[in-house]
Amino acid sequence: MIASRITPRVVIFGLVAQLALWLAMTLPTSLGLMPRYYLTSWFFRTGGSCIGFALALALNLEVAAEYRNTRWLRVAWLALAANAGISIFRMIFEGPLPGLVLENYSTSPLRGLLQHLAIVPANLALLVGVIAMCQAYHQVGLGFEIERRDYAVMIGIAAVLTGLMTFREGLTEAQSPYLTSRYLQQSGLVLLALVSAVSVVLHRMAMQMGGGRLALALRVLTLYALSRSVLVLLGAVTMPLTGPVRSYFLVLAWQAVAWLPALAAAYRAQLTVNAAKELARLEQGRMAQAAAVAS
Amino acid sequence: MKHGISDQDWEGYVEDRLPAAERDRIEAHLIGCLGCWEFYEQMAATTERLREAGAATRRGIPLSDEQLHAGLRGVFERVRAGQPGHATQRGGRIEQRLRYLEAVMAPMCGAQTAANALRAAARGSAARSLDEVTTDNWEPFLRSLTSIAAVMCGETGAHLVWRSGQF
Numbered sequence: 302m303i304a305s306r307i308t309p310r311v312v313i314f315g316l317v318a319q320l321a322l323w324l325a326m327t328l329p330t331s332l333g334l335m336p337r338y339y340l341t342s343w344f345f346r347t348g349g350s351c352i353g354f355a356l357a358l359a360l361n362l363e364v365a366a367e368y369r370n371t372r373w374l375r376v377a378w379l380a381l382a383a384n385a386g387i388s389i390f391r392m393i394f395e396g397p398l399p400g401l402v403l404e405n406y407s408t409s410p411l412r413g414l415l416q417h418l419a420i421v422p423a424n425l426a427l428l429v430g431v432i433a434m435c436q437a438y439h440q441v442g443l444g445f446e447i448e449r450r451d452y453a454v455m456i457g458i459a460a461v462l463t464g465l466m467t468f469r470e471g472l473t474e475a476q477s478p479y480l481t482s483r484y485l486q487q488s489g490l491v492l493l494a495l496v497s498a499v500s501v502v503l504h505r506m507a508m509q510m511g512g513g514r515l516a517l518a519l520r521v522l523t524l525y526a527l528s529r530s531v532l533v534l535l536g537a538v539t540m541p542l543t544g545p546v547r548s549y550f551l552v553l554a555w556q557a558v559a560w561l562p563a564l565a566a567a568y569r570a571q572l573t574v575n576a577a578k579e580l581a582r583l584e585q586g587r588m589a590q591a592a593a594v595a596s
Numbered sequence: 597m598k599h600g601i602s603d604q605d606w607e608g609y610v611e612d613r614l615p616a617a618e619r620d621r622i623e624a625h626l627i628g629c630l631g632c633w634e635f636y637e638q639m640a641a642t643t644e645r646l647r648e649a650g651a652a653t654r655r656g657i658p659l660s661d662e663q664l665h666a667g668l669r670g671v672f673e674r675v676r677a678g679q680p681g682h683a684t685q686r687g688g689r690i691e692q693r694l695r696y697l698e699a700v701m702a703p704m705c706g707a708q709t710a711a712n713a714l715r716a717a718a719r720g721s722a723a724r725s726l727d728e729v730t731t732d733n734w735e736p737f738l739r740s741l742t743s744i745a746a747v748m749c750g751e752t753g754a755h756l757v758w759r760s761g762q763f
Contacts, residue, residue: 367750374747441747443712511708515748572704576753579700583759593648 302577303359304570312356312567316560319349320553331545340397346552347396350559354392357385360566367573373437378569380430381522384423385562391419392559410477417474417485424492431499431526434519438506445506455498458530462494465537473536493530500526518569525561532558599625599632606636610643690729693761697741700760705748713748717741731763738762 326342329335361382368375394415400406438445474486500523507519532554539547601622608614609622626633694714701710717740718726722733729737738761746754
């Protein structure tokens with residue numbers, strides 16, 4: 302099992318290591334202490350995020366295999382795996398790699414188009430994942446309930462989305478010559494807002510569980526959905542600001558977000574690993590007990 | 597009582613709980629009585645085997661802090677609910693196993709979910725309520741709980757619940 306090696310601790314270590322190394326590579330440049338290794342730091346940033354999503358893909362597939370007879374949850378974890386898989390392409394399109402083949406790629410509107418061609422299906426997969434998960438936990442009939450304040454948060458998210466669409470000049474693709482890019486970015490945002498709204502329900506369910514590994518996984522998943530919405534919003538609202546603090550914060554935050562699906566999947570997968578260990582210990586104890594009684 | 601040694605005396609002697617004078621009396625008798633010596637050896641060997649089996653079982657069912665917490669919470673819930681003597685009515689064995697199942701599920705899907713799952717499983721089985729779960733309707737109850745665990749904890753977690761619930 303991959304999950305027995307890729308524990309939440311390993312994922313957190315990967316996240317912290319990526320942020321620390323990226324800072325170590327970039328901060329001295331900003332302070333004028335060393336020359337700018339722009340491409341290297343970009344490759345590093347893309348590579349790290351791709352590793353994060355690749356781990357999420359592998360772990361999600363492993364978790365999905367745990368639900369051979371539970372249709373909704375199988376769909377949910379496979380959809381999350383699809384989100385992670387497509388996000389790898391998104392990272393590649395965002396990074397400098399296509400620039401090795403395509404001239405002026407980093408400044409070309411093609412970059413935005415390719416990026417959003419990946420973001421929309423990735424967000425759709427994430428939406429399918431969180432809806433299927435909510436449906437599965439609701440169906441089991443353990444009394445998970447949505448509270449009034451959850452509806453208030455959902456309305457708040459809808460209001461923020463409306464605002465973002467109204468002032469869409471703040472969006473990165475607002476001026477793209479490709480009409481498809483503009484529509485894709487807006488579709489991606491609608492999907493992201495829907496994901497955030499549904500993840501509020503998921504978070505409420507996690508709160509009502511009273512602890513446990515599953516609740517941790519659901520909370521991290523909620524954090525993933527909400528933090529992406531918040532970062533898109535922050536990016537759009539603070540676009541006129543060009544200071545280094547904004548850049549550093551956004552770049553670091555987006556890098557951290559890339560590891561959250563892997564962390565959520567690692568928490569969920571650890572549930573299985575621990576259960577398998579407990580099961581083995583139980584069987585061993587019973588065998589020892591039977592042997593002692595027989596002798 | 598044989599040769600002036602009662603069952604309680606033997607038990608106390610094997611468990612090393614007798615006063616010194618009583619212990620000396622039995623030991624003095626054992627020197628000269630082969631029958632009692634063989635009886636003592638059998639008893640001591642059986643006690644030792646039971647001790648080893650108990651230790652193996654404890655090793656097989658280690659309780660984490662979360663499991664202990666869930667178990668204690670269940671006890672307090674029952675105290676608060678005011679159900680005196682209920683455990684003895686349907687047997688402490690069932691009560692104990694229910695608490696154990698709750699403790700097994702709590703670290704996976706949360707203490708509240710575990711408690712709700714037990715209630716839902718009872719409702720969905722022949723028992724109809726958790727208070728009515730007995731050894732007679734235990735198996736359908738356990739099946740119902742396992743199917744809930746399959747959703748909340750996955751197949752491995754459900755298998756753990758199934759095996760933990762078997763007597």
